[in-house]
Amino acid sequence: MRETACHIPDAGDLLDWYDRHARDLPWRVGPAARARGVAPDPYRVWLSEIMLQQTTVAAVRDYFHAFTTRWPTVEALAAAEDGDVMAAWAGLGYYARARNLLKCARVVSEDHGGRFPRDHATLLRLPGIGPYTAAAIAAIAFDDPQTVVDGNVERVMARVFDEHTPLPAAKPILTEHAARLTPEARPGDYAQAVMDLGATICTPRRPACGLCPWRTACAAWAAGTMAELPKKAPKARKPVRLGIAYLARRVDGAWLLERRPDKGLLGGMLGWPGSDWGAAPEEAPPIRAEWKTLSEEARHTFTHFHLRLTVKTALVPMDRQPGRGEFIEPPDFRPADLPTVMRKAFDLAQGG
DNA sequence: CACTCGTGGAG
DNA sequence: TCTCCAAGAGT
Structure with missing residues (x-):
């Protein structure tokens, strides 16, 4: 591979990196197990994705363990008392997630026979599931080649394509870039790979470009602009x-x-x-x-x-x-x- | 589109 | 102390 930035980033290069560096997370079926045919539990994928919305892995860990221990299935969660679920969520923040979690569990339980729908459009109609989470569940739980666009993916795409349009206006552009890169093969691993890349290498501050599998394809690396991307609209001061x-x-x-x-x-x-x-x-x-x-x-x-x-x-x-x-x-x-x-x-x- | 909606850790 | 920000969704 040449040390130039004139080619398109390759999903295969990222998957190779993921095979070697995938983080071990409680809700994750790693690439090795996946290759052996181990399928993720859609309930755990869904629960983790809801908890991870705007929330760090470190904060989610104990809550995920507590929830899956107490409510091992979506049916069990659907049968829980509202107050018990809210209490179990206490401290994690964004409490609408917990209310929608319970609503969603009950819809899946009652209207879908306790099985999560596999397609993006149907997932999108469920409470608490937006564009990102619908794509993540379809890709990770069902290996459907959906394009996941979270904060990590936005940052990675802004840098790889040296996109200087500030967020949120840049979102459609970055989504299009991300869609073009999404492979047909191993979409579940790929979705997690891009997010892992953003979380561990292509970080908001001081990105570790020296370790990045996409460095030679990265336009921001070539231009030296990675530290200033993605651009964001300035935030209002808190009263x-x-x-x-x-x-x-x-x-x-x-x-x-x-x-x-x-x-x-x-x-x-x-x-x-x-x-x-x-x-x-x-x-x-x-x-x-x-x-x-x-x-x-x-x-x-x-x-x-x-x-x-x-x-x-x-x-x-x-x-x-x-x-x-x-x-x-x-x-x-x-x-x-x-x-x-x-x-x-x-x-x-x-x-x- | 702009605003609301939590929390804890990092720098 | 202060800012930023983390696998966004709902309105």
């Missing part, structure tokens, strides 16, 4: 919002909690009753009590704003009824079932 959380503990040890509405931030999750989050939150105590304000506030950053949460605590007698929420006593209440921001408030109240 600060203020809020108040009320942590009421009954004398028997029960805590006053509230199930948040399905729509919106932390939808479907358990949380502390509180004010709206905005510029000037208003007092909204959920029960009559002597509220004490903690000296330290809970700080948390969401996707598009910073939150500074004032934490108020109170000890209330057995016979007092709350205006909002309901008392839950251990062991039915576990702090680990809360989304992180709510758990931070709890930790402060515990004297953390």
Whole structure:
């Protein structure tokens, strides 16, 4: 192979690299096993892909293990209680994924006989499955030559083709590049290979071009522009919002909690009753009590704003009824079932 | 198309 | 401390 950048990147070169360097991941059937005819479990492929949406492999590992241990099949998951699934997802973020996960499991279970559809169009209609995930399931679980385009693939394509159009406008162009490179042979391995390449070699910062199987075909490498690609539209600064959380503990040890509405931030999750989050939150105590304000506030950053949460605590007698929420006593209440921001408030109240 | 929707780790 | 960002989807 010549050390020039005048040829098209070859899927075979990438697959050769993947055969030697594929990461060992809990949800993955590696290239060697695949070659022996081992087929991936579509349920595990689907579950991993949902969990991996905008989420790192390191963060997903334990959740994937917990879910597949507790709910080994899509039928088992479909039969789970909503609250149990939301609690199991707590801490992983983007909670709409968990609600859609359960919806999807029930649709697959009831309308598809417990088997995931194999084709992209049908997969795309399922809750929580968009263009990327539909292609990933079709390719990885069913070896259908679909083109997967995630953040890794966007970055790899932007560099290989030295595409300077900023995202998201560049997405259709990058998708077209990716589609042309997708092979008919071993599409499942190939899909994972491009993503592995983006995750381990063609990284956002300091790409390891010296180890890259596509280096000699990479236009950005030839031009020296790989570090500045892909271009992205500048992001808005995050504003600060203020809020108040009320942590009421009954004398028997029960805590006053509230199930948040399905729509919106932390939808479907358990949380502390509180004010709206905005510029000037208003007092909204959920029960009559002597509220004490903690000296330290809970700080948390969401996707598009910073939150500074004032934490108020109170000890209330057995016979007092709350205006909002309901008392839950251990062991039915576990702090680990809360989304992180709510758990931070709890930790402060515990004297953390 | 632009916005919403979490979290933790890396630099 | 602050920014970026990670196997995106829904509205």
